[in-house]
Structure formats: C-alpha cells, structure tokens
Amino acid sequence: MSGRHQALLQVGDTRRWGIRALVVLTLVTGADYLVWRWLDSINWAQWWLAVPLVLAETYSLLDAFLFGATVWRIRQRAEPPPPPPDATVDVFVTTYDEPVDLVMVTARAARDIRYPHRTWVLDDGARPEVQDAALTAGVGYLTRSADWAGMPRHAKAGNLNNALLATDGEFLLVLDADQVPHPTILDRTLGWFDDPRVALVQTPQWFANVDDDDVLGSQAPLFYGPIQQGKDGWDAAYFCGSNAVLRREALMQLGVAGYVRAVERSIRDALRTAGRVIARARTEARAAGPAVHAALGEVAGAVRRARVEVAAGEPVSEVTYRFQQRVDAAGRGVVTDDLARMEADLAEIAGMTGRSGAAVLTAELDGAVLTRLAQRDWSPIAALESVKALVCSVDVDLAGEAQPVMPLATNSVTEDMATSMRLHAMGWRTVYHHEVLARGLAPQDLAAMLAQRLRWSQGTLQLALRQNPLVQRGLSVGQRLMYLATMWSYLAGFAALVYIAAPIAYLCFGVRPVNADGDAFLLHLVPFLLTTLLLFRVVGHGMRTWRGQQYSLALFPVWIRACTTAAANVLFHRDLGFVVTPKTPTATPRPAWRLVRVQLVTMGLLVAAAVVGLVRLHLGIAPSAYGTWVNLAWVAYDLLVLSVVVPAARHLGLATDERTTA
Template sequence: MSPSTVLENQPTFFGNTRSQLRKRTLLFRYLAIINILLGLWYIEWRMVYSINLEAWWFAVPLFMAEVYSFTGGLLFMVGLWRPIERQVRSLDRLFPRMPAEQWPTVDVFIACYNEPAEMVEATARAALAMQYIHRKLRVYILDDGSSPEMAAMAERLNAEDLDTKTMRIVARKIRHRRDRLVRRIEELHNLEPGIADAETFLNFYAKRQMSPMGRMQAKWLGSLKELTVILNGGKATVTDYLMEEIADLQAQMVRLDKELQDLGRCRYIARPKPAGRPHHAKAGNINYALFSGETSGKFILTLDADHIPQAKFLKRVLPYFYKYELFADRYEDNNIAFVQTPQDFSNLPSDDPFGHQAHLFYGPIQQGKDGLDSAFYTGTNAILRREAVVSVGLRNFSSLLAEDDDLLDDFELVGGMSISSITEDMNTAMRLHAAGWQSVYHNEILAHGLAPDDLDATLKQRLRWAQGTIQVLTQENPLTKQGLSLIQRLQYFGTMYSYFSGFATLVYLVCPIIYFFTGIVPVKSMGIAFALHFVPTYIINRLTFLSVAWGIPARELWRSEQYAIALFPLFIKSVSTVFLNASLSFQVTPKYRKKGIFLHLVQAQILVLVLSLVGMAWGLYQYYQGAYSDPMAYVINVIWSGYNITLLWSVIGASFWQPKVSKKDLNLSREGSF
C-alpha cells in the first residue's frame, strides 16, 4: 500500500494542510447501506422464521452470536463513514515560512524496560539524526530497568553527539560569545581605576566651576559631568554604573556556561522505584519524565525502544500543530493534542505467520477515526503536545486527589498519562478527546519497528491490548463519559465491543461440531431457504469490506481475518479476567525471539480442530448409515467446519513456525563465530 502523498517539493494546494474524503468512500457508503438492510432482513428471518426452538439451548446462543456480529458490523461501518486522507507541507516548506526561532522544542521519549542496549542505541541514534534545529531537539532514554549498560550507552552516545561537526560548531559559537564577554569584562575592569580618578577630578572642578586650564574649559567639564549623570541611568557614580555593567555581563556568562553544560542532546532518565508502591508501568515511566524537571520540550515524540524514526519525522508531523494567523502574521498553536503515524515492521517474514501487518488499522480504520475526530493514539510513532497531556492529566489528578489526599506523593507518576489501564495510550487519547482536544492521523510511514516474532510474545501483546481496552470500558465507559461527542462515543465503544467477539466465535466453531455428533441443527431449515438468506447477505458483506480494504494484499486480509477468529480463547480470557477483577499486569512485550514449539498455547484451538475433523468423519459415516434426512445440512456443516479449520490453522501453524534460515544468515553467523 502506498503511504500518503508526500508533498515536500510540489505544493499543489493552498494552505499548509489539506484533508479530503478517502477514495471509494461513496462506493463504501452505498454498499454499507445495502449491507445494513440485507442484514436486518436476515436477522428478521432468523428471529421470526428459522430459530429451531426444539434445540433452543444452542439455537438461541447462535442467534445471539449473529446479532452480536451484525451489531459489530454496524459499528464498524459507522466508524468508517467518513474516512479522511490528509496532506501536509513539511515544516521547512510552510507557506508563509516559519522562522527558525519559532520552531518548537521537541523531546523524544524512548521508553524501555529490559530491551538490549544495542536496540535502544539504534533508535536513539536515529532520533538524534532527525532533521531539526540541533539545539531544539533532545532525546531521552527512559530506562525502567535501570540497567548500567543502558546508562553507559546513553553517556557514550551523548559524548559522540557532542563531538559531531554540527554540535562542535554550536558549542564553538557559544564559546565565542563567552570569550567576547570575558574580554569585555576585562576591559571594563581595566577602565575602573582610571574612571574613578577621572570622576573625582571631574567632580572637583565641575563643582568649583574652575579648572587649571581656564573658565571655558571648566564649563566643558561641567557639561561632561552632567552627561555622565544622564548616561549613568540613575546611578550615583560612573563607577557604580561600571560595576553594574560588569555584574550584568557576568550573569550573561553564567547563562552561557549553563547552556554549554546543557548542550548534551542524549539524556538518560531512570526513575527510582521504591518497593511497596505502585509503579504504573509504562505510563508511570513517561509521567516521571514529564514531571522530573529534566524535560521541557513543547512537543514529545514517543517511541517504543525498537521503533526507528526516519530523518524527516518531525518536519512531516509538526506542521499539524500550528495554524497561520493572517492578521497577526504569525503561526499560532491550534487545538491538536497529538498526531499519530503508522506502525510498520521491518522484521516480518513474507507470510507474516503472526498476523502483525496492520494496513487495515493503520489505513482505513485510523482514517475513519480521524475523520470523526477520534484518531487512536497507540503509544509509539506519535507526537504529543505537552500542554495537552499535562493539562488533562492535572484535571484527572485533581479529581483523584479529592478522593485520596495521599496521592500527592505519587504526583509525578500519575499526573500525566492515564494510569488506570494497561493500555494507557488509548485511555489517554480518550481523555484528551473528552477534554475537547483534537487529534490527527497522518498516513505516512515515518518509522520502522520490530514485531514480536514468536507466538508467546505475540499472544502476550494481544492479551494486553484486549484486557486494557476492556478495562477502559469498565472504568471510563465512553458511552457515558462526559465531553465526548456521540460519534466519538460510538468510535471508542466500537473498538471495545470488538474485543467481546470470543464468545460469538466459540458458538460459530461449536455449532457444526454439535451437528455432526447429534444431527441437531440450530436453524429450522439448513437447506435452500437458509442459503437464500445467508449467501447474498454474506456476499454483500464481503464486498463492503473489500471496498474498505482496497489495495491491501488479500493475503494480509486473510491473515487478519484468521487471527480475529483464531484468538477466541484469548478474547474470552481477557473479558473474564477484567470482569472477575483479576489484577492485570502490564506485560512488556519480549523483544527477543524465543525458540521452540508453543503447542501448549493453542490447546483450545487444537481441540476444536480435532473435534471438527472427527465430527466430519463421523457425520460421513452416519450419512452412509442413512441416519440423515437432509444431506444438504451435512454439506453446509462441512463447508462451515472446513472454513473454521482454515481460520484456526493460522495460529496452530504459528505455534511451530520457525524462521527460514537463509544462506546469507548462516554465513554471517559462521563469520561471527570465528
């Protein structure tokens, strides 16, 4: 899929940013309406005419699952009703130009926990190399693991950065100004004794209106004396004035010295983690950096430890935060709290066994959310406005403080990003939206990251997303949260709703199995009438989906569909753990591949797979025994079950997936070992 058009050199539109309706949206809306009407017709047929009440114990769950899916589809279509594509001019090509002194200060926060130092180093290096005014960019390594290697790496990187040509020039300029100050102070010091004598002389003769040279000259001395009083700026004597001037220059010197000390652009922050107190995971780590006093950038680029930003990142994204005021003739801050860019992975095998490609999400779905003022913040590859995060954080903090006065002690950890969910990113974004801030999704790949490449890590990550999202629903239900617009409520709720799919999926998987072993069908007729209602509904549903997913490789779409179904045990687990109030821990996604076979992680899927296969065989046997009155029902159930198996196979296959080792890799490792 192509990233959004880059308009660095070819400004073809007026203004600095532009948004327009995504291509094929009208086709999508047309199909969506037909889809909804057909869906209602199908649901009505199922409810009124076809529920097999004799087998209500599984006919009713199936019907409910279908209603769940239909509602989910409805929310999905609402979310995609107005997707927008944005275009932006780069910061150095704005029209009118933004003067360099107005470019804002930017802090890069690289949050890490126990990642290898080399990985973080690559990210920090890329961040330091971003095209920007050197003195306005700082990179902070927020090391929640407090590892000495990480600290040493940061220090080394900082020293290296200070030694680059550009930074040496910056330092030299400051030193040059300092040298001038030193010379000036010295000059003034040298003047001091002479001036004191001259002033005494002047005072003596000006007062007496006489001079050794004559009356005329005495008058001149008098005028000179008066002039010094005027130029002194209210000081009693010229010497006082001189001393004040020297003091002022010395203060300037102190400031320059501080600037010199402060030049380092790569900093390391490891917060203290006192035992017995909540640390609030990643949110706590970022909040500590926000409030530690060591960071002060107006904007904050958050990066995960393994996400390498491109050099143009800041220039492409920062313009969204400004609007040009024609009458004031300057750029002013607007109401945008954050700009999210896509996540892209550089380590995916071509068949993407774990389903990490997310062009559907970082594409139409985000564009849809963006069009309805509710772009999703996903924790990395996004720039946040400090003022927005802090002001909303403070407001939330004050309400917490009203309940618990002791919370003041934890202010640095809870005052900014939300700490009440393990998906702090989503919760923070929702609070920003509720407080009236706006957001942008910019569909241009500006950073490359690593995706987990074993099943264990993948499942941990997905479980955290699912649990965190449902957690937000139980704590800050978007349907009732004050400040959100109706459409924003639906957007957030739609995302949360989709994580309840595990139960419906289970029903879909089990239905054909029950049929094979009992011969009971949940639908009154599994024959022509069923096909007549189901097939058109299903086809139009697929077409609607395709109009959204246009341009995304079919293989990727299939993979994401497989995972949406195959992860059903994980989704069920996430709902039950949240509702049973189990304490959830923020599981940091492991960054090293674990070798091995993970069949134990997919037991439920294997069970369903085996039951389906055995069921089909048993059904066939029954059929030859003449036990079935309706052979069509068997065929439909075999198709259904076969479809289920192909969906489940993705995750089962992934559990014993091993990377193909290419010859090149082998050679490299061989060279490495010698």
C-alpha cells in the first residue's frame, strides 16, 4: 500500500470518527430538546398549532437521525481493481424525445469508450431520423418489439427491459441521452465486479451546463458524495438511473423472481375465488345428499391445502396439478351420486306422464313436469368444474404484459431505486464509485426542474407505499434504514408548512404554541441547532450545499403534491404519467413566476406578519418582546431560504452545451 493511500485512509478514519462524535451529540441534544418539548412546553390551550409544531419537530429529529445513520459508516473506496480482460458489455443510451443531435453526442462518446463493448441507442420514440443517425455512426439501434403494441409500456423501465431481452452482454452500462461518458468509464468500474456478489456499480451524475451559482440546485454534491458513500458503507448504495453498470445475471434473476411472484399472486387470487365458489355451492346444496356435502368439503380442504403449499413456496405447477387431482377425485363421487338421483327423478317423472324414462327425454314436457324439474337440487358438478377452470386458467404467460420477465422494476416511476431494493433483498451487493465519469445536462429552466423533482418524489413515495423497506424480507437493518431515509425526506413538505405557519400565527394573532420562558427555550434548542449545523458543515466540508438546503424547504408545494398524487396512484389507481425531463429550455424563455406563486404568496405573508409583529410590539400588545424577536428571526430565515425561487423563476438556462469527455 502506498504512503499516499495510507494517508488518505488515515484522513478518512479521522473524519469518520469526527462525524460519528457529532452524530451522537446531535442525537443527544435533539432527544433532550424533544423530550422537553413533549413533556414541558406544549401549549395545550392552543393545541391546533402546538401539536402540529411538535410533530414537525419530531419529524425533523428523526430526519436528523436518519442522516446521522447514513453518514455513520461513510465509505471512501480505494482504487478499483483492474477490469476483467474478456467481459462482454452492452452500452445502452436511452432516449424518448430528446433532440437527435444531443442523443448522438452521447452515442458517439459511448461508441468510443475504450473497453471493448457494443453500443445501442434505445429509442422509445421509434424515430426514423434517430435510427438513420445511429446506423451512420456505427451504433446499434433498438426500439420496442411488436409485442409491446397495446400493452403497458412502463416508460424507461420498459425500454430497458425490452433491450435486455434483445441483447446478451454480461454487463450493461446505462446512460441517459444527455450523459456523455468518459472513455475510461468501463475501465474504472468493471473491476468491482470481481466480487461475484456485486450487481451494480453506480457513479455520480455531474452537469456541465451549471454555473457556480447553481440557481436551480441541480448539482447534488451532498447526495453524490457523503450520502451515497454513507449508503455504500451499509451496502445500500442504489441505482440512480444513469451512469451505472449492472450485471445481467442479477437483473435476469430479478426478472425471473418477479415472474414467479406474479404467477403465485395469480394462483393465490384464483384459490381465493375458488374458496368463495365452493362456500356458495355448499350453502346452496344444503338439501343435497351426504355424498355432495362430502365432495364439497373435500374440495374446500383442497383449496386450503393448495393455499398453504403456495405460501410455503412449493412449485406452482406441482401445486396446481395436485389440486386438480383432488378436485377430480371429489367430483367422481358426486357424479355417481348425481346419476342415481337423476335416474330416480326420471323414473318419478315417467310415472307422472305414463312414458318410459327414455321417452321423457324426448317428449314435450308439460307444466307439471317442468315444475318438478325446477324444484330439483341440481348437481354441484358445475361448481367443481368452475373451481378447476379457475386454477387451470392462471395466466402463466402474463398476457397482460408485453413480456413475462421484467428484470427492471415497473411498479414505480423511479424504477432505479425499486430495482436496487429488490437486488439488495435477494442478497446482491452494490458499489458506489465516487468518480465523475460522465457529464450531463441539467434542467435548463424552472419548469423542467420542477417536473424532474416531482417525478423523483412521486416515484420514491410510490415505492414507500407499495414496498415499505421496513417490512421487506431479505434487507439488512442498515439497508432498511437507508431506503427509509430517502423516502422519509420527501415528507418534508408538511413540516415546512407548519414551520411557516407558526411564526405567522404568533406575530399576527399572538398564538403561542410553545409554553415556556426564553431561558428554558434557549437552553434546550440552541445546543441541538449548533450540533446539527456543525454536523452538516463537517459532512459537507468543501461542498456547495446551501442550494440543496434552500430547496428542501422552498419546494414544499412539490413535496406535498407528490405525497397526495402518489397516495392517489397507489390507493385509487390514478395515473401519474411519466414526463421525460426536457434537456433544452423553452422556445420562448421568460420568467416563470406562475410556477412559484405559492412560494411568492408565502413570502408576502411572512413579510406582512413581520410588519404586524413589529406594530404589535410597538403598541405593547405582543405576547412578549422576546417571543416577537425570536419569531422575527424565524421569519427572516424562512424568507432567506424561500428567496431562492426568485432567481430560479428568472433563470433562462445556459445557451451552450458544455459537455466534454476531457
């Protein structure tokens, strides 16, 4: 090991232990503050604001805990191992409606990656001009097969799933249409796959069209740095949709497992329905003979047994075969009994009509005979056949999908995180390689940025509602916490609403949600605030993190909308849609004030509240001078954070594409 590498490890260890000390201090001071708030300072007389405020503060402490847990095992990896000499690699450039020139800049750079590979443009827009440009550049071209016509498309996940079944490389490099790769990207990442348990190597996303001011907060140095490195320490770094290499074997195993789960789900649904059919048949056949009741009881038992076998993980084909054999055995006894009853009925009818039993079958029956037949309890054979048909008709081909095997998850518009969680649950490992190896284009105006953030938050919350990481089998405790940390962060909109409303209510109406004197408040709050700020300062040392902190509050309408729409999608099946983030500014750029009108109105209310508070203080009708000044400082901080929307609305994007592979 070189002296330089040893020095880096020593610096990393020192920093890690310093971060851990600050995490402990933050949690201790935060717990002290929160216990005091819940036990001694809630103004129950004004509970309608006091309780939401303390709940928002509890949310913030849990958020700090999850952040602390993330950076607790922050991991700075050494140099990657050399790449294998003979691996086969497919490079996928995904596109839908991006400009052809933009796509081809990326495609040509992908073609020129040094490590031997094949490059494919995955054109979900099926555009002839893209196909012509790709073939001219010597790049492969793929679009959806005919099997996808009229089927759910699953956006980018569907595009990649289609390509996975049309190619055969051992590894896949996934690039968004705007992410120009460095020629050494495969040389720097493939070596991590020496560990046969590694399924994914993720690298940062970095944007060339963002200046130092980063008005739209596009660069994410805290996420593509300490946060992903911290998740990596817990073996929970996840796929971010682009600039990542994946192992085909892991994805196909994931797809097969998903197929099996889908078929098992169909079997369970069929067996539940079969149970209801038999229960109804037993109710309707109360007057039937003992053979009928015995047969229906046997079939009900067969349903229960099959459900247990499916739950135990037995092969579906064996479960269904045994079930059908049991139903057939029960049905034979019913047929024998039913034939005897039918012969008795025919004999009785023959006596009524004076004809032989055979003649009854062909004679024109009078009303009395029809009445006699209508009163008969008919055989439950139809119910038994219905049960068999239900189980036999299970859709093992998953005809509602274009292809039965879907390696990348399709249950969320953030297919990347959903896929990662499933890989981790199956025991696969992931690597975060902290080196910029591709340069992309960030959203160039506010509308595009808001659409992107909304999609990210909607997809993450979809996943939280459908696959809560806390109850997913196969995940370690650390992995559960790391996925929860990302999902938890998108609930911040509701806390932000309370943090904005509380000082307005105090300054304008004298509402006091906190019932305490100033000294006690400062004694408990200040240590927590100082340690939290110091923790963020140390973790983000040398990084520009202020924009991210501003947008975590300033985008509160987006986070709230994401929560409500994701819940509506999961619970009521309302469509979310999928919008590709535009990579070029609008044709007629102009300030987008309407997109931030909620924030602008909020800023106006805060300013008005500050004026009212000062007037009330001057007139001597404020609850206290101390409380007024504290809330004025609170308003000033809220205004400082929200002010980011003003330059964001006026931002018209950079005119040039500065991507480079240098």
